[in-house]
Amino acid sequence: MLLQRRAIFALGLRMCSSQATTGPQTIEGARPSSDMTEFRQVFSKAKHIAIVTGAGVAAASGLPTFRGQHESWRKWKSQDLATPEAFSRYPSRVWEFYHYRRELVMDKKPTAAHYAIAECEARLRAQGRDVVVITQCIDDLHLKAGSKHVLKIHGNLMETRCVSCGHVHSNKHSPICAALKGTGSPDPNVADAQIPVDKLPRCEKKDCHGLLRPNVVFFGETLDSHVLTKVEKELEECDLCLVVGTSSIVYPAAMFGPRVASRGVPVAEFNLSTSPKTEYFTYHFTGPCETTLPTALAPLES
Secondary structure, three states: HHHHHHHHEEEEEEEEHHHHHOOOOOOOOOOOOHHHHHHHHHHOOEEEEEEEOOOHHHHHHHHHOOOOOOOOEOOOOHHHHHHHHHHOOOOOOOOHHHHHHHHHHHHHOHHHHHHHHHHHHHHHHHHHOOEEEEEEHHHHHHHHHHHOOOOEEEEEEEEEEOOOOOEEOOOOOOOHHHHHOOOOOOOOOOOOOOHHHOOOEOOOOOOOOEEEEEEEEOOOOOOOOOHHHHHHHHHHHHOOOEEEEOOOEEEOOHHHHHHHOOOOOOEEEOOOOOOHHHOOOOOEEEEEHHHHHHHHHHOOOO
């Protein structure tokens, strides 16, 4: 089982839980604690903290998690649009979907959870302690809040990558190209814009002009090996792990917390409800993470 988990981590495929292996076995009868005082004692002694965040960390900003009631866009499931096959066959439709998501992100502000993490990172850095954010989020709210050490395992919605030359470029234009202006409505009664491929976002590098795609990891694609190597190092070195606002059903991120727990390192989950991995963790705190996390990471009294 351990070899299977390591193989999935090394391969780095973004996939759903139905396609992945289960986590490590737990001690029968063990239950996560919700004792905040006890957690803060552990937090006060930790030297290297890894914080794994998911879409729930941005929910209070107004960004949908694209699960539950927001799982579909028009008449398609989001995870069926976020695939290399869909982009190859229907680039206009997929770009409309991502244009809609980009426009949602543009005017959003970080939540109290983002600021709590960023403030904690800065405060602990001054004490000679480390905090790293390992995020599944493809928005840039952690960076907007001031976090410096952020590993984005699923890419960045505000970047593009050329399918011809591979050039990656930061792009915060609204709209990203003229043809996408006014498109992207999630209303199921709205027809596809059917934008010609040559009118979709194109590479601006000289002598290229290739089709651009969002620089995000589609379902079924391999995660960036350089980012994964950094993530693996952080997970091996951390002495405390927080799993914040994630459903823990998308792999390989779903195994990050259990992997740390298998080393005997405390793991604390902050979420609206329990997840499929809750039983593997030392602590679980139920509630909006923008409420629970600032309390958990607040400065300790002298």
